[in-house]
Amino acid sequence: MIIAFFFLAGMTLVSALGVVVSRNVVHSALFMSGSFLGIAGYFVMLNAPALAAFQVLIYVGAVTVLMLFGIMFTQNPQARRYRTIINRQFWAGLFVAAGVGAFLAYVLYSEDWGGVEAGNGPRQVADLGRDLLGVSQGAEVFTLLFEVVSVLLLVAIVGAIVISRRKSGAGADREAEQ
Amino acid sequence: MPPQIQQVLDAMTATPPLEGYLVVGAFMFAIGAWGALIRRNAVVIFMCVELMINAVNLTLVAFADYLPNAGGLGASYAVLVIAIAAGEIAVGLAIVLAVFRSRRTVNVDEVTSMRG
Numbered sequence: 001m002i003i004a005f006f007f008l009a010g011m012t013l014v015s016a017l018g019v020v021v022s023r024n025v026v027h028s029a030l031f032m033s034g035s036f037l038g039i040a041g042y043f044v045m046l047n048a049p050a051l052a053a054f055q056v057l058i059y060v061g062a063v064t065v066l067m068l069f070g071i072m073f074t075q076n077p078q079a080r081r082y083r084t085i086i087n088r089q090f091w092a093g094l095f096v097a098a099g100v101g102a103f104l105a106y107v108l109y110s111e112d113w114g115g116v117e118a119g120n121g122p123r124q125v126a127d128l129g130r131d132l133l134g135v136s137q138g139a140e141v142f143t144l145l146f147e148v149v150s151v152l153l154l155v156a157i158v159g160a161i162v163i164s165r166r167k168s169g170a171g172a173d174r175e176a177e178q
Numbered sequence: 179m180p181p182q183i184q185q186v187l188d189a190m191t192a193t194p195p196l197e198g199y200l201v202v203g204a205f206m207f208a209i210g211a212w213g214a215l216i217r218r219n220a221v222v223i224f225m226c227v228e229l230m231i232n233a234v235n236l237t238l239v240a241f242a243d244y245l246p247n248a249g250g251l252g253a254s255y256a257v258l259v260i261a262i263a264a265g266e267i268a269v270g271l272a273i274v275l276a277v278f279r280s281r282r283t284v285n286v287d288e289v290t291s292m293r294g
Contacts, residue, residue, distance in 0.1 A: 001191060001192065001193050001194055002189065002190050002191070002192055002194055003190055005194040005198060009198075009202045012202065012206060013202065013205055013206060013209065016206050016209040016210065016229050017209055019209075019213060019222070019225050019226060019229060020209060020212055020213035020216070020217065020226065025219060025221060025222060028222050028225055029225065032225045032228065032229065035206070035229060035232070036228075036232060039232045039235065039236055042199065042202075042236055042239070042240075043236075043239055045194075046199070046239045046240055046242075046243040047243050048239050048242070048243070048253045048256075050253075051239060051253050051256055051257065054257065054260055055260070058260055058264060059228070059232070059260075062264070063228060063263075063264065063267055066267060066268070066271060067221060067224070067225060067267075067271075069271075070221045070224075070271045070274060070275070071221055073275055073278070074221065074274060074275065074278045074284045075219075075221075075284065084218075085217060085218055085219060085222075086216050086217060086218065087216060087217075087218050087287055089215055089216055090216050092215075093212050093215035093216040094212055094216075096211070096212075096215065097208045097209070097211045097212030097215065098208065098212075100207070100208050100211055101204055101205050101207065101208025101209075101211075102208075104204035104207065104208070105200075105201045105204040105205065108197065108200035108201060108203075108204055108237075109197045109200070109201055113196055113197075113244070113245065114245075115246065116196045116244040116245060116246070117244065117246070118193045118243055118244055119243065120242070120243055120244065120245065120246050120248065120249075120250055121239070121242050121243035121250045121252075121253055122242075122250040122253055122254075127250065128250075128253055128254065128257075131249075131250060131251055131253070131254040132254045132257055136249075137249075138249050138251070139249070139251055139254065142251075142254055145258055146258075149258050149261045149262065152261070152262065152265055153261060153264070153265050155265075156264075156265030156266070156268050156269050157265075157268065159269050159272070160268040160269050160271075160272040161272075163269065163272040163273055163275075163276050164271075164272035164275045164276055166279075
């Protein structure tokens with residue numbers, strides 16, 4: 001388990017760094033999917049196999065493809081120099097992010113979490129489903145949250161269509177006509 | 179089998195502590211925040227936001243598995259977070275496409291029409 005933990009930690013963190021420092025945008029997207037795969041492995045280790053399946057389906061599958069479509073529509077993928085892809089806050093951003101990471105790691109590591117042991121998660125998919133629908137004890141609020149999220153997804157779908165719809169006489173259409 | 183080898187094998191098959199997951203999540207969050215701060219490309223900034231969301235998901239699921247009184251509800255929160263992140267990505271990429279269509283760029287420091 002420790003070996004798997006360190007392997008997944010290396011995979012996740014190195015891929016996350018690759019997203020930030022890669023000069024090619026497509027490589028950033030592929031590094032991002034590698035990082036998501038590492039997180040899916042962690043979900044398997046943490047007794048949440050259904051969540052790992054969601055992670056692979058939604059993030060490694062759908063979000064990566066969506067990102068690649070976004071790249072395809074908005075830029076030609078080619079390696080660029082660092083001066084053109086990174087703004088002037090490189091060192092200030094590194095300072096802030098390292099401070100945030102060190103502070104979070106220190107607090108989370110030094111906090112006394114009491115009697116913790118692995119194996120409390122909803123290993124069965126049926127348990128996760130009961131929690132998510134608010135049927136099980138102590139999870140009643142999820143009835144409301146589930147409905148709110150479903151409405152939110154509908155709003156997001158409609159909003160995405162409305163925002164990205166091509167209006168006549170705007171932007172690229174106008175340039176194409178000229 | 180010598181006891182040293184047995185010790186090494188025991189150490190390798192031990193369950194990782196809760197703090198390990200939390201520290202990995204914290205560093206992943208920091209890397210995502212760094213990328214969101216320094217990159218110019220709006221699509222890459224979205225990727226870094228996704229990294230931060232995934233780091234928080236990892237922390238939630240780790241707590242759900244390790245804390246005895248959590249009842250495993252962190253995994254359910256993680257499902258909701260995944261749904262909200264998917265909606266955010268759809269709307270965000272739609273906005274990026276709309277901005278690109280009218281301004282021919284997705285670099286966030288060149289889109290300054292709302293600067294006061």
